[in-house]
Amino acid sequence: MKPLKIGITGVRGIVGETFTPELAVEFAESFGTYLDRGRILVCRDTRPSGPMIRSAVLAGLLAAGCEVVDLGVCPTPSMQLAVKWLKADGGIAITAGHNPWQWNALKFVRADGLYLNSTQGEELLDIFHQGEFAKAGWDTIKQGVQTADPIPEHIKILHESFAAEAIRAKGLTVAVDCCNGACSFLSPKWLEQLGCEVLAVNDNPSAPFPHAPEPKPETMAQLCAVVKAGRAAIGFAHDADGERLGIVTDLGEPLSEEMTLAIAADIRLRKKTGKVVTNVSTSSAIDIIAARHGGSVVRTPVGQAYISEGLIEHKGVLGGEGSGGITVPEVHLTHDSAAAIGLILEYLAETGERISELVVQLPRLTTLKHNVVVEPHRLYSVLQEFRATVEQEGLEIDSTDGIKATLPGGWVHVRASNTESMIRIIVEAQEKSAAQELLDWTRDRIRK
Amino acid sequence: MNTDNLCSSVFIRGYKTMRAIPTLKISISGVRGVVGQSLTPKLLTRFAQAFGTHTGPGTIVIGRDPRTSGEMVKHAVVAGILSTGNRVIDIGVCPVPTVQLQVRHRRAQGGIAITASHNPAEWNALKFIGSSGLFLDAAQARELLDIYHQGEYTKVGGAELRTVEVIAGATDLHIKSILDALGPLPQTNKKLRVVLDSCNGAGSLVGPKLIEALGAEVIPINVTPDGSFPRPAEPLAENLGDLCRAVREHQADAGFAQDMDADRLAIVSNEGEAIGEDNTLVLAMLYVLGREKGPVVANLSTTSAVEDVAKRFGCPMFLTKIGEVNVTDAMQLHNAVIGGEGNGGVIYPRINFARDSLVGIALVLHLLAESGKSVTELLESVPRYHIVKDKMPCPSDRITTVLRMVREQFAEFPMDTRDGVKVITKDGWFLVRGSNTEPIIRIVAEAKSEERAREIIDRVYSKVNFDRG
Numbered sequence: 035m036k037p038l039k040i041g042i043t044g045v046r047g048i049v050g051e052t053f054t055p056e057l058a059v060e061f062a063e064s065f066g067t068y069l070d071r072g073r074i075l076v077c078r079d080t081r082p083s084g085p086m087i088r089s090a091v092l093a094g095l096l097a098a099g100c101e102v103v104d105l106g107v108c109p110t111p112s113m114q115l116a117v118k119w120l121k122a123d124g125g126i127a128i129t130a131g132h133n134p135w136q137w138n139a140l141k142f143v144r145a146d147g148l149y150l151n152s153t154q155g156e157e158l159l160d161i162f163h164q165g166e167f168a169k170a171g172w173d174t175i176k177q178g179v180q181t182a183d184p185i186p187e188h189i190k191i192l193h194e195s196f197a198a199e200a201i202r203a204k205g206l207t208v209a210v211d212c213c214n215g216a217c218s219f220l221s222p223k224w225l226e227q228l229g230c231e232v233l234a235v236n237d238n239p240s241a242p243f244p245h246a247p248e249p250k251p252e253t254m255a256q257l258c259a260v261v262k263a264g265r266a267a268i269g270f271a272h273d274a275d276g277e278r279l280g281i282v283t284d285l286g287e288p289l290s291e292e293m294t295l296a297i298a299a300d301i302r303l304r305k306k307t308g309k310v311v312t313n314v315s316t317s318s319a320i321d322i323i324a325a326r327h328g329g330s331v332v333r334t335p336v337g338q339a340y341i342s343e344g345l346i347e348h349k350g351v352l353g354g355e356g357s358g359g360i361t362v363p364e365v366h367l368t369h370d371s372a373a374a375i376g377l378i379l380e381y382l383a384e385t386g387e388r389i390s391e392l393v394v395q396l397p398r399l400t401t402l403k404h405n406v407v408v409e410p411h412r413l414y415s416v417l418q419e420f421r422a423t424v425e426q427e428g429l430e431i432d433s434t435d436g437i438k439a440t441l442p443g444g445w446v447h448v449r450a451s452n453t454e455s456m457i458r459i460i461v462e463a464q465e466k467s468a469a470q471e472l473l474d475w476t477r478d479r480i481r482k
Numbered sequence: 483m484n485t486d487n488l489c490s491s492v493f494i495r496g497y498k499t500m501r502a503i504p505t506l507k508i509s510i511s512g513v514r515g516v517v518g519q520s521l522t523p524k525l526l527t528r529f530a531q532a533f534g535t536h537t538g539p540g541t542i543v544i545g546r547d548p549r550t551s552g553e554m555v556k557h558a559v560v561a562g563i564l565s566t567g568n569r570v571i572d573i574g575v576c577p578v579p580t581v582q583l584q585v586r587h588r589r590a591q592g593g594i595a596i597t598a599s600h601n602p603a604e605w606n607a608l609k610f611i612g613s614s615g616l617f618l619d620a621a622q623a624r625e626l627l628d629i630y631h632q633g634e635y636t637k638v639g640g641a642e643l644r645t646v647e648v649i650a651g652a653t654d655l656h657i658k659s660i661l662d663a664l665g666p667l668p669q670t671n672k673k674l675r676v677v678l679d680s681c682n683g684a685g686s687l688v689g690p691k692l693i694e695a696l697g698a699e700v701i702p703i704n705v706t707p708d709g710s711f712p713r714p715a716e717p718l719a720e721n722l723g724d725l726c727r728a729v730r731e732h733q734a735d736a737g738f739a740q741d742m743d744a745d746r747l748a749i750v751s752n753e754g755e756a757i758g759e760d761n762t763l764v765l766a767m768l769y770v771l772g773r774e775k776g777p778v779v780a781n782l783s784t785t786s787a788v789e790d791v792a793k794r795f796g797c798p799m800f801l802t803k804i805g806e807v808n809v810t811d812a813m814q815l816h817n818a819v820i821g822g823e824g825n826g827g828v829i830y831p832r833i834n835f836a837r838d839s840l841v842g843i844a845l846v847l848h849l850l851a852e853s854g855k856s857v858t859e860l861l862e863s864v865p866r867y868h869i870v871k872d873k874m875p876c877p878s879d880r881i882t883t884v885l886r887m888v889r890e891q892f893a894e895f896p897m898d899t900r901d902g903v904k905v906i907t908k909d910g911w912f913l914v915r916g917s918n919t920e921p922i923i924r925i926v927a928e929a930k931s932e933e934r935a936r937e938i939i940d941r942v943y944s945k946v947n948f949d950r951g
């Protein structure tokens with residue numbers, strides 16, 4: 035089975051195999067139909083399939099009668115902000131985020147700059163499956179595509195959201211790995227404007243990804259070396275489209291992507307207590323941190339749209355996921371790695387504390403992640419069977435998203451991936467040995 | 483367009499026949515359809531994928547006419563081409579022959595011209611060009627259609643994907659090629675003054691530039707390529723009223739009319755009269771054959787005047803089936819010095835194996851400058867014929883019968899049956915041919931006078947029963 039996932043979060047697949055130009059054309063037509071034409075922004079990350087998918091998307095949107103503004107290569111959050119200030123009706127981001135470079139995907143943004151929620155995602159899918167699209171005639175079709183650069187405005191909004199002067203006064207040395215992705219156009223420029231000494235690596239958007247675009251300790255070796263050699267105060271690692279952030283401490287230690295939210299929450303709750311919105315799969319460290327600062331945690335299903343909606347509903351002060359995606363509500367209600375950078379640098383500048391000093395105070399739990407590849411037609415039955423097994427054993431189940439069970443010493447979370455045909459297992463415990471036991475316990479109960 | 487009329491029935495002498503007024507035509511000449519109806523981006527993308535699969539990896543040149551749907555069609559095509567691993571060179575809005583020239587100039591694998599030439603504004607189409615710069619011939623086009631229908635396209639991913647290069651100035655290369663081949667106009671006492679009507683088409687920007695570069699004065703009309711159609715795009719005499727008036731008003735030496743994709747050319751005389759698009763090739767031949775002798779190729783629906791001119795210069799003449807690619811194929815085979823079609827298409831192989839209105843303009847301007855004669859005077863030296871074109875409703879299952887009857891009824895005359903039936907009568911000829919696009923039969927007759935040509939057509943009608951039964 036070749037990978038292709040069409041779901042409420044959009045369409046995602048490998049270009050050259052399943053993700054064809056006609057699929058991209060039809061999804062763009064569906065979206066143009068769903069929004070009843072209007073003004074649509076299009077952006078992409080730096081994958082080699084970007085220009086091909088872009089042309090397909092522009093064709094589909096124009097055919098549906100949309101007015102199209104092409105933002106070129108930019109971080110997805112830059113486009114999400116631009117939807118608001120360019121008064122657009124929606125946007126399409128052409129990016130597979132943290133997926134390998136052979137992948138690409140379409141992500142759909144509505145007029146408030148947030149992703150379609152699950153109901154809207156289903157409505158869009160219905161239009162796609164029905165295959166009846168709006169069609170502009172020769173007398174209404176738009177004759178050209180406009181262009182705009184969303185990055186200066188993104189930087190301006192970031193500047194206004196954080197204590198830029200305090201950061202500038204500090205003159206921090208900051209290392210950043212843009213993974214040759216869309217953030218190559220944003221982060222080095224912004225950090226320079228913040229008066230930082232910038233040690234940028236992999237900031238060439240026309241070069242291929244130097245490593246997997248997923249900010250994890252495994253992909254941050256080069257960044258660690260740069261932090262150490264340049265005696266940087268901190269190192270930041272981007273994914274391909276500017277949603278997820280990984281951190282290397284001033285000691286050159288690469289942190290687990292789960293730590294990004296822990297750090298952001300600790301910083302945020304020190305200044306302003308309130309609710310942190312995260313998904314059910316994210317580390318319990320966040321609960322411990324929230325409790326320390328008199329805050330609380332709201333758990334949602336996995337996916338950015340749920341975090342955004344949770345933040346609105348609960349008036350949260352911070353959102354984020356264990357994958358390294360952070361939402362700072364002052365900037366906007368969606369993951370934005372540049373906003374996370376602002377939050378962290380502001381703290382370092384205002385307190386004079388070092389990031390490694392902050393990190394040692396945070397609870398360190400052991401999180402283990404494991405993926406089980408499953409035939410697509412078995413994906414949901416495997417989950418159901420796991421649930422039945424666990425229930426028979428008399429365990430309490432949280433079914434916000436997939437199956438989360440709390441066991442003595444930790445928890446396990448088992449769910450279907452939104453983007454690939456696999457079951458994701460996450461377990462967490464205090465000690466590594468206990469976590470490994472939980473993982474073995476879970477794997478014993480999953481029957482492909 | 484009113485969608486209620488997409489499919490209607492007509493009654494032909496009591497027989498009900500479905501007459502689909504097609505909004506989509508997929509054939510060996512490419513894909514053509516109505517935007518907002520059947521010409522969807524998915525269809526276009528798939529055709530481009532089929533083409534990229536057919537050409538194999540390399541470079542594909544893409545150009546378009548200024549129709550409102552051009553940008554949408556272009557992006558759909560670019561996506562399809564890129565997905566097959568080809569590089570795209572986008573040369574923007576330009577004449578079809580400019581695309582053909584670029585294909586050869588860049589040694590590309592092929593090209594796609596996005597234009598529905600003389601069709602109305604709601605249409606658009608893809609025309610496929612091979613690595614030689616010629617349109618795909620029938621065999622190649624059938625292969626392309628087979629790939630399209632089979633739906634198995636080359637797919638590449640990752641590092642094999644190429645990008646789009648946008649090139650400005652493709653038309654400058656076109657102008658340069660023409661100047662290199664023909665040179666500027668010879669110096670005369672009086673600068674030639676011409677009116678150019680580009681129909682707001684692909685020739686709008688390049689046409690005036692070429693005429694000035696040749697050294698003539700140009701008064702341009704309808705040169706705003708914004709997708710609007712100031713007149714029907716086909717440069718037929720009845721569509722050229724504005725041009726005729728402008729020629730008289732400015733006392734110009736000639737008027738030139740292009741179609742939307744600037745491959746066909748019609749001429750208005752110094753007296754402000756449309757001389758008929760058949761005579762464009764006649765004038766071009768007068769210039770070319772006066773400089774070099776060699777074979778001439780035209781299709782069998784072209785005026786006999788071309789045969790007379792070829793004979794006058796002692797050059798062999800070959801007539802082919804209808805269709806540009808048939809003419810260009812025969813031109814290559816016979817090593818022709820010029821060729822073309824009666825619809826205003828002039829093909830001059832020293833520049834391009836393509837119908838090219840810019841080349842036509844340059845040849846005719848050179849003829850005027852060198853001979854010192856007016857369009858009217860030049861035409862007086864050539865036998866004048868009159869062509870009458872008519873059509874008759876005819877169900878598609880009846881066409882072969884009608885053609886057989888024509889062959890039987892006129893058996894005593896010399897005839898050519900390669901494309902319909904062409905019969906050479908005592909003082910002219912007629913051609914009976916089924917339409918590719920509508921349930922009609924087309925009849926073209928040519929004679930020394932219009933009256934005589936009509937008589938020929940009436941004679942066909944009286945001898946051949948076009949109805950059933």
